[in-house]
Amino acid sequence: MDLYFSPLAWSMATRIALYEAGAEAGYIYANTRTKRLPDGADFFAISPLGMVPVLRTDEGELLTENAAILQYVADRFPKAELVPADGIGRARLQQWLCFIGTELHKAVFIPLLDSKAPAEAKAYAAEKAPARLGYLDKYLTGREFLLDAFSVADAYLYTVLNWSRVTALDLTQWPALKAYLSKLHQRPSIAKAVGEEGALYAEQQARNKAA
Amino acid sequence: MDLYFSPLAWSMATRIALYEAGAEAGYIYANTRTKRLPDGADFFAISPLGMVPVLRTDEGELLTENAAILQYVADRFPKAELVPADGIGRARLQQWLCFIGTELHKAVFIPLLDSKAPAEAKAYAAEKAPARLGYLDKYLTGREFLLDAFSVADAYLYTVLNWSRVTALDLTQWPALKAYLSKLHQRPSIAKAVGEEGALYAEQQARNKAA
Numbered sequence: 001m002d003l004y005f006s007p008l009a010w011s012m013a014t015r016i017a018l019y020e021a022g023a024e025a026g027y028i029y030a031n032t033r034t035k036r037l038p039d040g041a042d043f044f045a046i047s048p049l050g051m052v053p054v055l056r057t058d059e060g061e062l063l064t065e066n067a068a069i070l071q072y073v074a075d076r077f078p079k080a081e082l083v084p085a086d087g088i089g090r091a092r093l094q095q096w097l098c099f100i101g102t103e104l105h106k107a108v109f110i111p112l113l114d115s116k117a118p119a120e121a122k123a124y125a126a127e128k129a130p131a132r133l134g135y136l137d138k139y140l141t142g143r144e145f146l147l148d149a150f151s152v153a154d155a156y157l158y159t160v161l162n163w164s165r166v167t168a169l170d171l172t173q174w175p176a177l178k179a180y181l182s183k184l185h186q187r188p189s190i191a192k193a194v195g196e197e198g199a200l201y202a203e204q205q206a207r208n209k210a211a
Numbered sequence: 212m213d214l215y216f217s218p219l220a221w222s223m224a225t226r227i228a229l230y231e232a233g234a235e236a237g238y239i240y241a242n243t244r245t246k247r248l249p250d251g252a253d254f255f256a257i258s259p260l261g262m263v264p265v266l267r268t269d270e271g272e273l274l275t276e277n278a279a280i281l282q283y284v285a286d287r288f289p290k291a292e293l294v295p296a297d298g299i300g301r302a303r304l305q306q307w308l309c310f311i312g313t314e315l316h317k318a319v320f321i322p323l324l325d326s327k328a329p330a331e332a333k334a335y336a337a338e339k340a341p342a343r344l345g346y347l348d349k350y351l352t353g354r355e356f357l358l359d360a361f362s363v364a365d366a367y368l369y370t371v372l373n374w375s376r377v378t379a380l381d382l383t384q385w386p387a388l389k390a391y392l393s394k395l396h397q398r399p400s401i402a403k404a405v406g407e408e409g410a411l412y413a414e415q416q417a418r419n420k421a422a
Contacts, residue, residue: 049342057299066309067278067308088268092274095276095279097309098276101309102313102316103317111335118332124322124332
């Protein structure tokens with residue numbers, strides 16, 4: 001199994017899930033600016049929109065989209081218990097994956113982080129943040145995880161909210177969210193993923209600056 | 212089982228799935244402008260962000276988010292075969308649900324349809340459309356459905372693309388997409404849902420105009 005990733009990008013959620021599962025996996029750096037792989041190959045041949053994550057399964061299938069890849073990894077390594085086993089629990093997991101993907105990742109964070117987004121598009125995205133983050137903050141008050149135990153939804157939410165540091169979003173107004181992130185940051189799988197990808201991200205930034 | 216819906220909104224995908232399954236269900240009109248239910252109750256008590264769809268299960272659980280609700284309905288009525296049974300097929304279904312929800316629904320259609328979105332946010336969303344719709348068009352060339360048979364992903368994609376009629380997006384440049392939509396439009400579950408919700412939508416517009 002190979003994960004095509006970009007440092008600290010949304011693909012980090014899958015790295016966290018793979019670390020949680022103790023899975024053997026390859027990690028292939030995809031340059032999402034040049035759309036090239038380390039061997040010079042065209043990343044568009046792997047990912048139709050040139051986006052990470054992409055997972056190549058052991059059977060050679062290429063799978064895209066966070067919600068699909070995270071559930072695939074969780075189902076492939078059931079002992080890690082990264083998704084609830086029962087029906088309504090699985091539905092709740094899908095609810096959170098969809099909420100994080102649509103309401104936070106795409107509606108708020110992509111415009112805020114995109115250097116090419118016009119100021120008005122950023123302002124439009126920023127306006128949506130308080131209702132969504134306020135709802136999450138209220139929900140997470142008194143909870144350690146989104147569901148009863150750590151799941152791939154937490155790996156995804158951590159990865160998305162981790163980017164708030166480089167936006168104008170000030171999480172201190174949502175104390176339960178801040179506490180949730182701080183606690184997850186100590187979790188071994190997350191600390192390892194953030195440490196490794198943080199170093200790769202710094203190298204990438206240095207290379208971009210030099211170029 | 213009750214579906215909280217707004218006419219022609221994204222909740223129509225679930226209505227289509229319920230019609231496909233021949234399911235007994237209640238349909239509760241949620242006014243997403245006034246955030247009120249028909250009995251005057253506050254819709255925020257049902258939906259934390261005031262958005263449709265929400266599904267109330269027979270056990271009284273409230274479920275939000277399209278990808279979660281559509282899979283819940285499909286799993287609840289397995290005879291309708293609205294999702295693939297095997298592992299990788301289910302992963303592909305989740306891939307499409309996530310793609311439709313994040314790349315089309317949230318990234319493109321919401322800003323294009325939102326009367327409060329600034330022109331620059333609409334332009335930013337419109338710029339994303341050709342790559343995404345072009346990819347879909349290429350994929351759908353020679354195919355009738357997103358997967359081997361009709362699935363809840365088709366119900367969702369139809370519902371989202373149906374809105375292109377009231378945007379500046381001209382689907383004629385993507386002939387496979389247009390053919391896909393025309394064919395689905397003839398499908399009994401979809402024709403019934405569009406007919407009923409279209410009538411309710413017209414009534415709603417007339418009421419809003421009168422108010």
